[in-house]
Amino acid sequence: MSTGPKLTLQLSWMTKRWVELDSLCNKTSLSVRPKLAYWLGEEFWGQGIATEALKAVSEHAFNEYDLCRLYAHVFEWNQASARVLEKAGYEFEGRLRKSVTKDGKKLSNQLMYAFTRD
16 A cells, blocks of 8 residues: 555546546655556547646646656557657656566566656
């Protein structure tokens, strides 16, 4: 179970569907490791919604918490999601080889992106 605040940004659109972005700040005795995760319904793809929401959540997290870094993982095959992170100011940091099994299928690589401030 995670500790620390959970930030949720929900945007309602005319279709009455929700878009959510969650950021969990997991505090340990050594560091704060906030990982960002997001999902967007297919009918909203290509409209810049995820990018703008990610920018807003990231800005809020840095303004409200004593953070120097946010990070996110995306499946290597999901280049659209990687592009969302890049457009929101996140930088590619590396590839996590065979790091996840999805739906009981073969292991997939993930890409790690981070947004940092001094």
